[in-house]
Amino acid sequence: MLNLSDSDFQRLYTYIKKHYGIDLSKKKQLIVSRLSNTLTAQGFKDFSAYVDDILSGRDPEMVTAMLNKLTTNYTYFLREEAHFKYLWDVVLPDLAKKHARDKCLSIWSAGCSSGEEPYTISMYLKEYFGAQASQWDTRILATDISQKILNTALTATYGEEGLSSLPANWKQKYFVKKEKDQYTVSPAIKNNVIFRTFNLMDPIQFKKKFDLIFCRNVMIYFDQETKDALVGRFFNATVPGGHLFIGHSEGLNKTTCPYEYIQPAIYRKKK
């Protein structure tokens, strides 16, 4: 392992927090263990010159590579099933009625990682609208800060084990078997998801406001101030009556949260 002095550690975590909202101020060991090999391979003898290079902003690719190593991309299909039950029982019937004329929904998976979350949503939409699905525009915007993980999402290929949390017949319905134990998401499900790189610290300037935003297990990395500011931006980007889903291990500040609390990890903007 390479040496990371306290002052270099402070310079690095301050930079990462300022630009990406990710709070690593208590994660010195994680930084050392996840980055040491990369630094050694690039010829660095310690962190000092590396931190200088990162902070100079000379090489955006270097910053991306660092973030890819430091963020946790853990995810799986049908994670936190309660959200999908609520989607099915409450949100989709409500949206189907509300959008009966324009037949256009706007759903955002913010911090989508390797794609399991937006693809699960896409499968639910297909199930819900059934034969009518082709008449609806239900494309899901799926964003992440890491281009590397988005490349995995675009490949849309997963091991058989990863599919085990989905209803048994969905493997046949929504995946195409590749070689060995590998399955690729079927074109109908895949083409309903639009992947983009997006840093959640940036202003939210998408064309439409959202009926539903999933931002689950992303804000765990952010401190309270960063989280409050992001929730405020989400709120402005949500249509009246729209929902925000967060991870069940996360909580929003009750006094400052502009959304109405509905049930654990589910919030709604008043109509």
Ligand SMILES: C[S@@+](CC[C@H](N)C(=O)[O-])C[C@H]1O[C@@H](n2cnc3c(N)ncnc32)[C@H](O)[C@@H]1O
């Ligand atoms: C643990 S995954 C969550 C995936 C999925 N939402 C879920 O609940 O399973 C967290 C994701 O947030 C992304 N992330 C972290 N900071 C971000 C930021 N500032 N902007 C956009 N994405 C970010 C990471 O790259 C990672 O893929």
